[in-house]
Amino acid sequence: YITEEEVTALRNCADNGDLPLRDKAILFLLLYTGIRVCDIAEMTFDCIDWNDEKLHIIQQKTGIPLELPLLPIVGNAIFDYIMEERPSNNESHIFLTKNNPHPPLKAFWTVIQSIMVKAGIRQNPGDRKGGHIFRHHAATTMLGNKVPGPVISKALGHTAPDSLEPYLHADFIHLKECAISIEEYPVSKEVFVL
Numbered sequence: 546y547i548t549e550e551e552v553t554a555l556r557n558c559a560d561n562g563d564l565p566l567r568d569k570a571i572l573f574l575l576l577y578t579g580i581r582v583c584d585i586a587e588m589t590f591d592c593i594d595w596n597d598e599k600l601h602i603i604q605q606k607t608g609i610p611l612e613l614p615l616l617p618i619v620g621n622a623i624f625d626y627i628m629e630e631r632p633s634n635n636e637s638h639i640f641l642t643k644n645n646p647h648p649p650l651k652a653f654w655t656v657i658q659s660i661m662v663k664a665g666i667r668q669n670p671g672d673r674k675g676g677h678i679f680r681h682h683a684a685t686t687m688l689g690n691k692v693p694g695p696v697i698s699k700a701l702g703h704t705a706p707d708s709l710e711p712y713l714h715a716d717f718i719h720l721k722e723c724a725i726s727i728e729e730y731p732v733s734k735e736v737f738v739l
Contacts, residue, residue, distance in 0.1 A: 546673075546678060546681050546682060546685065547678050547679065547681070547682040551664070551666045551667070552576070552682070554664040554665055554666050555572060555576065555660065555664045555666070557664070558660070558663050558664040558665075559572055559573070559622075563663045563664075564660060564663060565630060566622070566625050566626040566629055566630040567626050567630055567631070567640060567641075567643075567650075567656075568656055568659065568660055569622050569625075569626070570619075570622040570623045570625070570626040570640075571585060571640065571653070571656055571657075571660075572622075572660050573618055573619045573622040573623075574619055574622075574623075575657075575676055575679035575680075576679055576682065576683075577616050577618060577619050577683070578600070578613055578616075578619065578683065579679065579680045579682070579683025579684060579700065579701050580600075580602065580611070580613070580680075580701075580702070581604070581605065581606060581676070581677075581680065581702075582653045582657075582675075582676035582677075583605040583606065584602050584604055584605055584606075584611075585640065585653065586605075586638075586640065586649065586650065586651060586653060587602070587603075587605055587638070588600075588602065588638065588639045588640065589637040589638055589639060590637055590639060591637070592639075593615065593620075593623065593639075594615070595615075595620070598614060598615040598617075598620065599612055599613065599614060599615050600612065600613045600614075600615050604702045606702075607702065607704050609702065609704060611702040613700065623639065626639075626640075627639065632647040634646070634647055636648070636649060638650075653676060654675065654676075657674065657675065657676055658674060661674060680701065683700075683701070684697055684701060687700065
């Protein structure tokens with residue numbers, strides 16, 4: 546899963562201007578909302594309520610509406626992309642390819658890989674590199690900040706109560722609180738000798 550060091554590297558990469566504005570906006574949506582890549586791909590201008598600072602999406606996986614706060618860091622990144630870099634055309638999807646005639650972006654895997662290369666993270670064989678790791682990061686960050694499970698499930702757009710279970714095992718901070726100390730139990734020296 547994404548470590549805090551990797552989050553710092555991603556933020557530094559975005560803040561230093563190493564990413565195109567489109568990729569920065571996509572990164573911030575992934576990092577700060579936890580919404581699915583397929584939902585970012587289908588985002589249209591109607592999904593953003595600039596006045597009330599909210600995102601309104603219909604989840605591709607479930608067909609269920611999801612409303613999230615539009616954090617300033619995310620909103621500013623999307624706004625910058627729209628105003629400064631996005632090709633001007635009649636397409637309602639927000640994220641477009643860079644090639645004429647600029648259809649909606651579908652190759653998010655490539656974008657995510659490029660972001661990770663520029664940030665210098667996840668370059669070893671076997672490293673998880675897909676968009677879902679950002680969703681996992683959002684869930685575990687909320688867990689680490691003691692956000693109640695039902696609130697996390699709602700923010701992630703879960704429809705089943707047990708959908709949060711896969712994220713719970715990575716909540717190391719709270720798992721450590723449940724651990725039992727073995728200091729009171731004698732352990733022979735040979736246990737620690739290899």
